[in-house]
Amino acid sequence: xxxxxxxxxxxxxxxQQLAEVANGQPIRPASVPADGIGGSFEAALRSVDAEQHxxxxxxxxxxxxxxxxxxxxxxxxxKASVSFSALLQVRNKLTTAFDDVMRMPL
Numbered sequence: 001x002x003x004x005x006x007x008x009x010x011x012x013x014x015x016q017q018l019a020e021v022a023n024g025q026p027i028r029p030a031s032v033p034a035d036g037i038g039g040s041f042e043a044a045l046r047s048v049d050a051e052q053h054x055x056x057x058x059x060x061x062x063x064x065x066x067x068x069x070x071x072x073x074x075x076x077x078x079k080a081s082v083s084f085s086a087l088l089q090v091r092n093k094l095t096t097a098f099d100d101v102m103r104m105p106l
Contacts, residue, residue: 038085044090048083055080 055076061067 041090041094044087048080049085050084051080053075 055073058069058073058076059068062070062073067073
């Protein structure tokens with residue numbers, strides 16, 4: 001089979017997949033959990049806290065000589081740092097959105 005026919009077959013297959021998706025169930029918006037935005041933020045906060053504790057325990061184990069997995073401890077530390085930074089950015093965006101809503105004229 002020539003490469004042009006192969007590409008045409010792939011495109012035809014992709015178009016059929018998209019047609020099936022278009023005829024399927026409509027996409028529904030994400031639902032807000034029963035406990036609301038505050039509960040979601042609290043769950044994220046607890047998750048970041050757990051990562052911080054895990055990284056701290058890994059670093060303590062390396063420092064005390066109980067573990068020689070320095071690379072793993074550093075990766076855990078970086079994961080916790082990135083998670084914390086992302087959480088701060090979300091908090092800042094939520095704070096800015098709240099301030100914007102409060103400044104809206106009635």
